[in-house]
Amino acid sequence: MSVDLGQMRKVGVRDVWKHEEQEFTPWLASDGNFTQLADALGLELQIQGVEVPVGPFSADILAKDSDGNFVVIENQFGKTNHDHLGKVLTYAATLNASAVVWIAERFTDEHRRAFEWLNDHTSEDLSLYAVELVLWQIDQSKPAVQFNVLSQPSEIVRKATAVKSAGPITEAKALQLEF
Numbered sequence: 001m002s003v004d005l006g007q008m009r010k011v012g013v014r015d016v017w018k019h020e021e022q023e024f025t026p027w028l029a030s031d032g033n034f035t036q037l038a039d040a041l042g043l044e045l046q047i048q049g050v051e052v053p054v055g056p057f058s059a060d061i062l063a064k065d066s067d068g069n070f071v072v073i074e075n076q077f078g079k080t081n082h083d084h085l086g087k088v089l090t091y092a093a094t095l096n097a098s099a100v101v102w103i104a105e106r107f108t109d110e111h112r113r114a115f116e117w118l119n120d121h122t123s124e125d126l127s128l129y130a131v132e133l134v135l136w137q138i139d140q141s142k143p144a145v146q147f148n149v150l151s152q153p154s155e156i157v158r159k160a161t162a163v164k165s166a167g168p169i170t171e172a173k174a175l176q177l178e179f
Contacts, residue, residue, distance in 0.1 A: 011135040011143045013077050013105050020077050025050060025060045028075065028103075033145070034061075037073075040147035041101065041129055045071060052095070059091040069098035075133075076104040080111040092126070099127040107132060107150055115151040127153040 017023040027033055029050045038045040044066040052062040061073035072091040076084045084102065092100045102115070107130050115128045122128075130151035135143040 006138040006141075008136055008138050011137045013133060013135060016135060016143055017077075020075055021051065021058075021060070024075055024077070028073075029061055034063075036145065037101075037103075037131070037147050040131065040149055041152070043071070043099075054091050054094050057087065057090070059087075059095065062095060062097075065099065067098075070095050071099040071101060072097045073101040073103065076102070078104070079106045080104045080108050085111060085114065088128075098125055099129065101129045101131060103131045103133050103147070105133055112151050119151065119153045124153075 013024070017027065028037065029047055034045065034047060045063040048062045048064055048070070050061055051058040059072050060075045063071040063073060065071055072088060072095055074084060074088045074091065080102070084104070088100045088102050091097065102111075112130050115130045118126075118128050128151065129149060132148040132150050134146040134148060136146060137143045
């Protein structure tokens with residue numbers, strides 16, 4: 001029995017969108033595409049603005065989560081760099097965001113680790129997500145997008161941080177933490 005299967009291959013982001021600000025960000029901000037990102041993150045998000053002014057800069061997308069907190073989304077074609085790391089932190093601080101989503105084609109180990117470290121060492125009031133953007137094509141099909149969440153807040157670290165900030169651990173708190 002012969003099975004005819006297609007060939008799957010990665011497609012370069014710039015093969016689909018030539019310009020991040022003018023083409024990719026508007027594509028991402030459209031309903032179905034933004035929902036796909038929100039689903040990958042496990043968040044309910046509503047867009048508040050696109051290319052939102054932050055001093056002389058612009059945050060790609062500003063959204064609100066289901067609790068009404070701001071979420072900054074920064075896109076980057078290619079490999080992550082320090083410039084964009086600084087941007088996401090600046091936008092989060094200036095816009096008083098509770099979450100940051102950094103989307104890039106490829107995260108360096110150092111930048112992914114920076115987000116992991118920040119998630120492990122900040123309060124439960126700030127969450128950072130590193131999301132890898134991958135495009136797939138089977139034979140001559142239209143490309144399909146995949147959002148791979150590489151780094152996100154760890155629930156166990158968040159719970160431990162909340163318990164530590166609440167004061168000494170009582171016997172009841174210790175049992176809750178174990179559970």
